[in-house]
Amino acid sequence: MPLLTKRADEIKGHWHAVAYGMGGTLPGPPNTYRAIWEEPAAATATLKCQNFPEEIALRYNGVRVPVVPLIAASPDESPVYWMSWFEEWVAEPKVNSRRLQFQASAITIYYGIMGEPKRQLFRAEWAGVQRVEKQVDMFPGNGAAHPHWHVDAIRGYVDGIKQQLEELRQDAELNRELVLGRVRDFGDGEAERDVAGLFSAPQLQLPTNGEMSWTGVHLAADARWSEQPWPGPAGPHDVHAKGPKDLDALRCWLVSCVRYIQAEINKV
Numbered sequence: 001m002p003l004l005t006k007r008a009d010e011i012k013g014h015w016h017a018v019a020y021g022m023g024g025t026l027p028g029p030p031n032t033y034r035a036i037w038e039e040p041a042a043a044t045a046t047l048k049c050q051n052f053p054e055e056i057a058l059r060y061n062g063v064r065v066p067v068v069p070l071i072a073a074s075p076d077e078s079p080v081y082w083m084s085w086f087e088e089w090v091a092e093p094k095v096n097s098r099r100l101q102f103q104a105s106a107i108t109i110y111y112g113i114m115g116e117p118k119r120q121l122f123r124a125e126w127a128g129v130q131r132v133e134k135q136v137d138m139f140p141g142n143g144a145a146h147p148h149w150h151v152d153a154i155r156g157y158v159d160g161i162k163q164q165l166e167e168l169r170q171d172a173e174l175n176r177e178l179v180l181g182r183v184r185d186f187g188d189g190e191a192e193r194d195v196a197g198l199f200s201a202p203q204l205q206l207p208t209n210g211e212m213s214w215t216g217v218h219l220a221a222d223a224r225w226s227e228q229p230w231p232g233p234a235g236p237h238d239v240h241a242k243g244p245k246d247l248d249a250l251r252c253w254l255v256s257c258v259r260y261i262q263a264e265i266n267k268v
Helices: 008-023 153-184 189-198 247-267
Strands: 005-007 033-037 044-049 056-058 064-066 081-091 099-111 119-127 131-133 136-138 148-151
Touching: 005 008, 008 033, 008 044, 008 081, 008 247, 044 064, 064 081, 081 247, 099 247, 119 153, 119 247
Parallel strands: none
Antiparallel strands: 005 099, 033 044, 044 081, 056 064, 081 099, 099 119, 119 148, 131 136
């Protein structure tokens, strides 16, 4: 499949169409959603909703991103499911080319209420062909599937528990020192040990980074394994990795992902 390259004006038109298409399935009027990018490069885009202009989420890579409501809420309640969209294009490697090459497009789902931190749950990503070597499409990820899904939520829950435990430990240590200072005034060693035990932080066995490594697995979203068995890591990888053939295909995939996630969440 050839590299997907477009002029900047074509990409901007595509981004407007993505925002309109997503607005047609997201809560509220479609015209409240806008694709946002920086000029003059116009190499990356995100999605914002004018009804929730200040809502953001912190991704695992430390980047703050705008989020929009995924599932409608009643008028007196906050949405709890949110999504972000990010798309990136890079300069085509050809000399003097004014075209940009598709890099990746992704949808990430979060959970949380308005104005509060939101937990990253999962994401769907589609990376494009980076280059062609000996008539073979080369993708990022060393043979990973494209498009693919990632499961993120469990890491977020564990990180949240770690933070809570650290806060408990700090509070317990502070209280312990305050009380022990008073107990020492009476010189009662046994009471001092008893009080120290009362203010010990709880001990929990949490998964290590190694045990959490499975959360980095690329879960194939468009594999053809039933038609052509995959021989293994040596490849070829084209049975589960392909780039979008054109902008229409990319938009269709993005909007369909949003609709599918909405439908699945609404079932539970």
